[in-house]
Amino acid sequence: MTIALFVGFAALLVVTSLMVILHRNPVTSALFLVLAFCSLAGIYLLLHAEFLGMVQIVVYAGAIMVLFLFVIMYLNLQHDVESGVQIALRRGIGWLAGAGLLLAGATLLGRGLALGPAAEVSPDQASGNVAAIGKALYSRYLFPFELTSVLLLVAMVGVIVIARGRARSPREDA
Amino acid sequence: MAELWSNPAVQSLTWALVKVLIILQALLGAVSYLIYAERKICGHIQARTGPNRVGPFGLLQPIADGVKLLFKEEFIPAQANKVIFHLAPILAVAPAIVTFSVIPMGPPPMFVVTDINVGLLLFLAMSSLGVYAITLGGWASNNKYALLGGLRASAQMISYELAMGLSTIPVILYAGTLSLVGIVERQGGWYHVVTLPWSLPGLGAELWLPNWGIFHWYLVIPFVIFLITAFAETNRAPFDLPEAEGELVAGFHTEYSSMKWALFFLGEYMNMIVISSIAVTLFFGGWHGPGLMFGTHGWFSPGPPWMGLVWYLVKLGALMFFFIWVRWTFPRLRYDQLMGFGWKVLLPATIVNVLIAALWLYARGAGG
Secondary structure, three states: OHHHHHHHHHHHHHHHHHHHHHOOOHHHHHHHHHHHHHHHHHHHHHOOOHHHHHHHHHHHHHHHHHHHHHHHHHHOOOOOOOOOHHHHHHHHHHHHHHHHHHHHHHHHHHOOOOOOOOOOOOHHHHOOHHHHHHHHHHHHOHHHHHHHHHHHHHHHHHHHHHHHHHHHHHHHHO | OHHHHOOHHHHHHHHHHHHHHHHHHHHHHHHHHHHHHHHHHHHHHOOOOOOOOOOHHHOOHHHHHHHHHHHOOOOOOOOOOHHHHHHHHHHHHHHHHHHOOOOOOOOOOOOOOOOOOOHHHHHHHHHHHHHHHHHHHHHHOOOHHHHHHHHHHHHHHHHHHHHHHHHOHHHHHHHOOOOHHHHHHHOOOEEEEEEEEEEEOOOEEEEEEEOOHHHOHHHHHHHHHHHHHHHHHOOOOOOOHHHOHHHHOOHHHOOOOHHHHHHHHHHHHHHHHHHHHHHHHHHOOOOOOOOOOOOOOOOOOOOOOHHHHHHHHHHHHHHHHHHHHHHOOOOOOOHHHHHHHHHHHHHHHHHHHHHHHHHHHHHHHHHO
8 A cells, every 4th residue: 555655656756857847838847846746745644754744735835836836927938938059058967967867876776875665663653753853953953953044034134135126226216 | 345344444444435425525515505605694794685586595596506507608718728727726626625634523533534643734735735726727817817816816825824824833832733633632621710809609719711722812812813814815805805806807717617617616615614624623622512521620521422523513603604794894905905914914923922822831831
């Protein structure tokens, strides 16, 4: 049962991820990315990481991708408009990087260096995973956690500064 | 066959399927009569009678409406994105139905489909997915009014989602769990508020209140904020800007007709039921009530489990009536007011409230 579900979610994840980069319409690509996030959440659930799975949907599928869609619709991007040397260069680099990654993965798998099967976790043990994550975040990983939040704060302040700067300039001209 | 049935996995799966079927049918029936109730209440608020032609008191009106919608002509605008145009109404209904799998409608195990330890997060996840239906429906219609409605909806729902998520945190702090069944169980029984200086006739000097969320002072403001954001998340007046008919024709569903339009309608009412159920679960003690107060104090002995379902339905009904009442009583907000209210009033208020509740619970825990 678990194996069948895992194979289903994994196959969905691979197919939707491929569709994200292969589809021409940006809105459809974004929707496939949402589906990819949801299937990833499904895999998290199968690993008894319920908290992670739900947060994955709330944060990525529910908030970030909606903003992506918002921007795509606002700019009314129907198709990939760029062409010429730039896009060819970008594609070439992409193919090279992808091939390199595939090669590295294949060698690691061949040498038997890949991670083994996940340790069996009983549901009772995992049921406290909200508490476990909270404890880890606020004790052992407190410094990186606070650092990340400062980083986000900086990004927020930066966005506000940029947006305000743009809004002010026409008024100063007038 | 008997061998297969003795397998506990098969048993639980079968029962879950049976419950899903029952809930699905009950939900569809409830929605159609909720629409009838809305029209009736709206009629009486506006000094009319509401639908009264089809059947006694117009009780068969939902069936007539359903048949009409099924047989109406379906229209797809030219150059609409066909796949997404078809997908959007489905996305409007599906998340609401999924959320129902974790809502405790009575004492477990009979009246709960499944109790997962992140039930509340599942609700938040599904309500955040609800944005897609409206945004995509508006965009795929290839219509300016629909697109404006869709964009408004996405901005509005993202803004109010934050306040909604944060307003549930004091409840989580109070209950100490994210499981909805756990939250309801935490609200059973009574708690001692204060010893009065005088004695009330027949009640004594001790003042006791049910242990429901709403009766704890630090959960009152979260409840009010949750309710306000619930109106915004279901796109109902005074927050129905995505379909403001005065300015946007009908907003995101301008181009929809027939059963696809009906699905959007169904989704809105299902979301209303879901959000009211969550409010009942978080703040009104879920299935607890006289006759089923699993308590230490008081005059009530534990009753049969179905009493829990009755109490849940009574509380749900009261909240639904409130939803409808508000819709026909308040005018619509202006768009900048809506955004300003969400970001400058609700969000800071919820954050302050989380702090207050956390400090209070910590101090009380430390004190004893």
